Amino acid sequence: MNILVSIKQVPDTTNIRINPETGTLVREGVPSIINPYDASALALASKLKRRYGAKITVITMGPPQAEAALKEAVEYGADRIILLSDRKFAGADTLATSYTLAETIKYLAGEAPFDLLLFGKQAIDGDTAQVGPGVARRLGVPLITYVVKVEKLDTETREIVVHRKTERGIEILKAPLPVLITCDREVGEPPFSPLSELIRAAKSKPEVFSAENPVPLERAKLGLKGSPTRVHRVFTPELKSPGERIFVSEAGVSTVVEKIITALKEKGVL
């Protein structure tokens, strides 16, 4: 089995603050993490590796600091880690990102084809959920999004059965390998890595791919240049003007309850 996992290093958005005077993001001191859904994809890869034996290749596109995310991926059992890092990749939207990742995957598959391509269902910094589907389309492999469980993987018949979560329930889908899966958090728990793995992770160093080497990429399809979308304007959201405020300690519970009852009646829900 040959598994590819694509991950993204993201700022921990739960820690992001806005500078109230300038309205801009305060990035200092915001820790970077592996996007949690990508961590689930890594956990799934790790589980499959322990069960069926597999070689795991992990790629990420990002600045040189994204190396930290790849080293952490080694704790999950990654055998090969690759950092796609080049100034020419900067400003890429999802279309340019999926191009860069797909071309790299095609190159790597030239050495040994992948049976399974795993992505997180979305990244918590952008929440677009577009890169996985985009890469699947470019590679021409079937896509299954929002997977919560791998029920069966038959390495003989080369078929996979997965559970996909929708608003209405769980779809059970069967697909031939190779397939690209985007993972929800339930798909796998991070493994308890043995000390040897942690040491291996600490010592690991990713291979760094640029826009030319070893995969010659089309300049016009990269980064900002290759991105059809443009950020036109960034602003802090407007707040509507606040309404009435009552302190229970001053007004008393029964007055407060009366107020709520009146409001509920006015809106016709009571």
Added chain:
Amino acid sequence: MKPKVWVFVEQEEGKAHPVSWELLGKARELAEALSGEVEALVLGQGVELIAKEAITYGAERVYMIDDPVLEYYRNETYAHGVIKLCEKYRPEILLLGATTMGRDLAGSIATALETGLTADVTGLEIDPETKNLIMTRPAFGGNIMASILCPDHRPQMSTVRPRTFPLPEKDETRQGEIVREDLGLSENEVKVKRVGFIPKEKTVNLEYADVVVSGGRGLGGPEGFKLLRELAELLDGEVGASRAVVDAGWIDYEYQVGQTGKTVRPRVYIACGISGAIQHRVGMQNSDLIIAVNTDPEAPIFRIADLGIVGDLYEVLPELIEAIKKEKSYEQ
């Protein structure tokens, strides 16, 4: 030729998702600004009634692919159909619901057409000068808003969450044209097969609830949701939650309201023990009436609450529940 504003109509088992009609309402405004036409795409098996319904919600023309291969949603088959239609008719704008289906589909279509796609858009308008679509969405967990353009590629694509835009009025007298199209794909060419389906025991209809009673960290623990559930049930509403308590495992993700959860616009939203981080607010600020209960007078939720109650929810809610029960007993 008039520019076409397209809406993908999402349907499952002969039932359309209301987000499709919400999008047709917005598409009408955009088409007017462009002097263009509103058109809908309906794919599925036995979907003629849905195509007709799309007309009543404002589609002037419906492109319909009715084929047994489209019996249930699959990325492969639906993307194939939509891409084919886009290549044939070249729409100016294509809108999809930011649902599981819409998001799955949109990324595939945009890549195949090599165009831009903006996810989870909260605002759509036409730039009066350039006639480009201005797509506004929250970024960085809702901490900032960004407006996005796709100036040189078509169609300009967006996904929009349910309840972002109001439902337009249905007009049964409206006339429109249904254009039948072929899928051009047979079942044996399709790789992914559905071999089973486990329906949800109880579907949470949070997005379309008239009343949402939401809980945050101020509940103190998962058992606090019992009280919220009681209140919600008395008001025929649903329970919601902040991201913090979902992450803490107090309640399921499907109850989460906010940037990474659901967008709601109920008649009444009752926020209990929720501080109101911006990522939560973007998912509920369009509620008609917001009532907030929180011990912290500085909680950001009070900045948008119509009725802000500074106090302990465990003091207020039990009395409120009793008072509602009393009200209800008078009615009978």
